Amino acid sequence: MPFDPNDIMKDRLTDIGPPKYDKFFPPIVKENYGKWKYHEILEPGVLVHVSETGAKLYSVRVGTSRLVSVDFIREVCDIADKYCDGYLRWTTRNNIEFLVTDESKLRPLIDDLKSRSNWFPIGGTGASITSIVHTQGWVHCHTPAIDASGIVKAVMDDLFEYFGSHKLPAQVRIALACCLNMCGAVHCSDIAILGVHRKPPFIEHERVQNVCEIPLVIAACPTAAIKPKKVGEYKSIEINEARCMFCGNCYTMCPALPIADQDGDGVAIWVGGKVSNSRVPPMFSKLAVPYIPNEPPRWPTVVKTIRKIVEVYASDARRYERIGEWINRIGWERFFEKTGFEFRHEHIDDYRLAMTTWRTTTQFKF
Amino acid sequence: MALKHKTPMLDELTKGPWPSFVTDIKRVAERKPECDDLLGLLELSYKDKEGHWKHGGIVGVFGYGGGVIGRYCDRPDLFPNVAHFHTMRVNQPASKFYKTDVLRKLCDIWEGKGSGLFNFHGSTGDIILLGTTTDQLEPIFYELTHELGMDLGGSGSNMRTPEGCVGKARCEWSCIDTQDIIYDITMRYQDELHRPMFPYKFKFKASGCPNDCVAAIARADCSIIGTWRDKIRIDQEAVRAYVGGELVPHGGADGPEKRPLDIQAEVIDKCPTKCMEWDGKNLKIYDEDCVRCMHCINIMPRALRPGEDVGATILVGAKAPILEGAQLSSVVIPFMKMEPPYEEFHEFVGRMWDWWMEHGKNRERLGELIQRLGLREFLNAVGLQPDPRMINTPRYNPYIFYDPADVPGGWTRDAKAYRERHQP
Numbered sequence: 001m002p003f004d005p006n007d008i009m010k011d012r013l014t015d016i017g018p019p020k021y022d023k024f025f026p027p028i029v030k031e032n033y034g035k036w037k038y039h040e041i042l043e044p045g046v047l048v049h050v051s052e053t054g055a056k057l058y059s060v061r062v063g064t065s066r067l068v069s070v071d072f073i074r075e076v077c078d079i080a081d082k083y084c085d086g087y088l089r090w091t092t093r094n095n096i097e098f099l100v101t102d103e104s105k106l107r108p109l110i111d112d113l114k115s116r117s118n119w120f121p122i123g124g125t126g127a128s129i130t131s132i133v134h135t136q137g138w139v140h141c142h143t144p145a146i147d148a149s150g151i152v153k154a155v156m157d158d159l160f161e162y163f164g165s166h167k168l169p170a171q172v173r174i175a176l177a178c179c180l181n182m183c184g185a186v187h188c189s190d191i192a193i194l195g196v197h198r199k200p201p202f203i204e205h206e207r208v209q210n211v212c213e214i215p216l217v218i219a220a221c222p223t224a225a226i227k228p229k230k231v232g233e234y235k236s237i238e239i240n241e242a243r244c245m246f247c248g249n250c251y252t253m254c255p256a257l258p259i260a261d262q263d264g265d266g267v268a269i270w271v272g273g274k275v276s277n278s279r280v281p282p283m284f285s286k287l288a289v290p291y292i293p294n295e296p297p298r299w300p301t302v303v304k305t306i307r308k309i310v311e312v313y314a315s316d317a318r319r320y321e322r323i324g325e326w327i328n329r330i331g332w333e334r335f336f337e338k339t340g341f342e343f344r345h346e347h348i349d350d351y352r353l354a355m356t357t358w359r360t361t362t363q364f365k366f
Numbered sequence: 367m368a369l370k371h372k373t374p375m376l377d378e379l380t381k382g383p384w385p386s387f388v389t390d391i392k393r394v395a396e397r398k399p400e401c402d403d404l405l406g407l408l409e410l411s412y413k414d415k416e417g418h419w420k421h422g423g424i425v426g427v428f429g430y431g432g433g434v435i436g437r438y439c440d441r442p443d444l445f446p447n448v449a450h451f452h453t454m455r456v457n458q459p460a461s462k463f464y465k466t467d468v469l470r471k472l473c474d475i476w477e478g479k480g481s482g483l484f485n486f487h488g489s490t491g492d493i494i495l496l497g498t499t500t501d502q503l504e505p506i507f508y509e510l511t512h513e514l515g516m517d518l519g520g521s522g523s524n525m526r527t528p529e530g531c532v533g534k535a536r537c538e539w540s541c542i543d544t545q546d547i548i549y550d551i552t553m554r555y556q557d558e559l560h561r562p563m564f565p566y567k568f569k570f571k572a573s574g575c576p577n578d579c580v581a582a583i584a585r586a587d588c589s590i591i592g593t594w595r596d597k598i599r600i601d602q603e604a605v606r607a608y609v610g611g612e613l614v615p616h617g618g619a620d621g622p623e624k625r626p627l628d629i630q631a632e633v634i635d636k637c638p639t640k641c642m643e644w645d646g647k648n649l650k651i652y653d654e655d656c657v658r659c660m661h662c663i664n665i666m667p668r669a670l671r672p673g674e675d676v677g678a679t680i681l682v683g684a685k686a687p688i689l690e691g692a693q694l695s696s697v698v699i700p701f702m703k704m705e706p707p708y709e710e711f712h713e714f715v716g717r718m719w720d721w722w723m724e725h726g727k728n729r730e731r732l733g734e735l736i737q738r739l740g741l742r743e744f745l746n747a748v749g750l751q752p753d754p755r756m757i758n759t760p761r762y763n764p765y766i767f768y769d770p771a772d773v774p775g776g777w778t779r780d781a782k783a784y785r786e787r788h789q790p
Binding site: 001003005008009011012013014015016017018019020021022023024025026029033034036037038039040041042043049057059063064065066067068069070071072073074076077080081086087088089090091092094096118119120121125126127133135136137138139140141142143144147149150153154156157160163166167171177180181182183185186187188216219220222247249255260261262265273275276277278279280282284294296297298319320351352353 | 375376378379381382383384385386387388390391393394401404408411412414415416417418419420421422428429430437451453457458459460461462463464465466467468469470472473476477482483484485486487489490491496497504505508509511512514515516517529531532534535536537538540543545546548549552553556557560576577578579580581583584585614616617618619620621622632636637638658659660661664665667668686687688689690691692694727728729
């Protein structure tokens with residue numbers, strides 16, 4: 001029964017949820033569910049998982065731009081049909097994994113992927129830089145301070161050698177969020193690219209009472225910098241600008257408080273976060289560079305800054321040390337010395353719980 | 367067909383070795399005018415260094431409060447084909463396994479009724495359909511449910527689409543059945559997923575082991591992380607094979623070459639609790655000191671495996687900075703077996719949500735409410751007893767909130783008796 005625009009309740013299905021997880025499992029996964037014994041990375045981007053039953057599943061991992069078209073997905077399907085009996089999966093970091101059970105198809109698949117211009121870079125396993133998880137940026141979001149896809153493209157072009165190789169001390173996870181909302185949850189990444197505003201919002205007094213719930217706007221401010229105020233005949237608000245830390249939360253609640261600004265906005269770079277529990281507990285990313293101006297289309301300063309971090313880390317860290325572990329070993333004074341980044345007042349926390357980040361020991365390095 | 371808009375800045379992003387989203391959008395723009403306008407709008411953003419999308423409006427499919435995000439551009443005069451360009455979130459199958467037939471059907475629907483552009487996938491895990499008009503929302507929803515057996519995911523103040531790692535489908539370390547847990551949560555809470563009823567968003571994520579491949583501990587209001595309580599399983603012969611250079615260390619993550627593993631430097635010295643010894647023949651693990659960090663297992667996957675008494679640690683409260691600053695999840699249930707039908711877990715979820723819905727302010731995440739009212743309040747509300755596994759250290763400030771019920775006589779004082787003992 002086709003859709004009837006005049007009777008949308010007809011044959012309506014709701015709350016059916018996603019397809020059950022095993023509907024798209026290849027037979028080898030169904031048969032060996034929970035029986036996997038070990039895995040090995042045969043070469044960068046190529047994994048084999050071996051089951052207690054002796055079954056072997058090969059996965060070829062390729063990076064993607066995340067923002068993709070139907071043409072791209074159809075090409076992906078052609079490849080999966082040809083070599084993988086139509087089965088494939090995506091990883092949490094927006095890589096595609098082509099799943100191969102017939103070993104004789106593995107090399108032809110790899111050769112085929114490599115023959116398709118630069119659409120299907122193979123890599124992203126082990127001690128590499130895998131696809132950058134990111135948000136929408138200027139492509140489709142309403143609060144961004146920066147673009148997302150464009151910066152990611154520029155950074156990955158520059159770091160491409162680290163995607164298809166295992167030459168780093170450990171994996172380096174880069175993530176981008178285009179504003180402090182952090183839909184991309186970059187706050188625990190080895191390297192985080194974060195869009196920041198630096199000017200308080202301005203107030204369109206004539207619009208506020210028409211498009212905003214004033215009590216919600218007031219409640220939305222984490223520093224209580226917003227108060228109600230009558231401006232002429234308009235019910236509006238006033239902002240104590242000295243208390244604004246540019247989070248943009250008020251703009252999210254009220255579109256009559258624009259915060260984006262071509263001179264105010266830009267990029268902050270954070271380092272040393274991780275989520276895994278291996279060796280040391282999960283860590284937050286910390287501020288490395290407070291501000292880099294927006295430089296579309298190729299964002300050269302962002303690219304150069306991230307390359308600097310990666311190169312200093314790669315030459316200085318010990319095997320298995322994540323960026324945060326390396327920094328904890330050498331100390332922040334050495335981190336700034338080795339990278340050449342300027343240490344500024346912005347690096348010293350002055351928000352809530354700031355004291356927990358100040359040095360309360362004479363143990364430091366000259 | 368020549369494209370309407372010139373995009374000299376974006377064209378710079380068609381160069382270089384990484385896949386280009388600009389090249390991809392351009393080929394669709396040849397036949398889809400909205401993609402042409404999207405590129406034009408983005409080029410304008412590159413010129414202005416400001417975004418050009420307005421706030422979302424109230425759009426959706428009938429009966430749902432989430433799953434669709436309204437999006438309107440602020441220059442419809444220049445780019446009329448993206449004047450309305452709404453997002454739809456489609457709930458992905460757990461762990462993102464697909465068969466090509468379903469992806470092809472999805473492409474056909476989306477080519478016909480939308481922009482033909484996707485995010486594969488969004489940060490929370492959904493397949494994102496990027497850009498359509500209000501009149502297409504119901505037809506797309508109808509075809510998704512009828513032809514693909516797929517449903518919308520979450521947006522707004524509801525339970526967001528849950529997400530899990532690859533789990534037992536293709537990982538030897540998964541201590542819990544992440545797919546089944548995520549599917550169970552998703553299906554059981556369809557109402558909470560589709561109809562906003564909470565103070566703010568709520569996220570569940572499940573990782574099969576402490577390596578936490580979906581970043582549950584950093585991103586989920588309720589993080590379910592697989593773990594074990596007994597001993598690491600050891601194959602001593604395989605340990606010797608790593609030391610002897612017969613096996614590739616770290617599963618090949620540092621390169622495919624076989625080399626002798628320096629077990630002292632690479633494993634034992636890296637152990638956070640130094641709970642291992644190597645006598646040249648056998649690896650001894652003092653499991654009572656092990657904190658299950660996974661490092662030794664990661665480095666010697668063919669010799670070491672998680673134990674057999676498996677379950678999950680339940681942690682709560684992670685979030686990104688807005689508003690009260692970034693938080694990691696905190697341990698509240700050190701161990702739960704997590705076996706179907708997961709009743710113990712769901713009872714916990716019910717009590718947790720009741721407390722959050724009663725006390726949470728508008729746009730206050732669970733972790734922020736716990737920070738505001740205290741972990742003790744939360745533990746009381748969900749019926750959990752304090753446990754040293756919940757903390758890094760006992761408090762070092764003396765300002766304890768006592769309950770009158772915990773003090774003999776409560777807070778009632780006998781002023782007369784006091785003054786009989788003390789002159790004023």
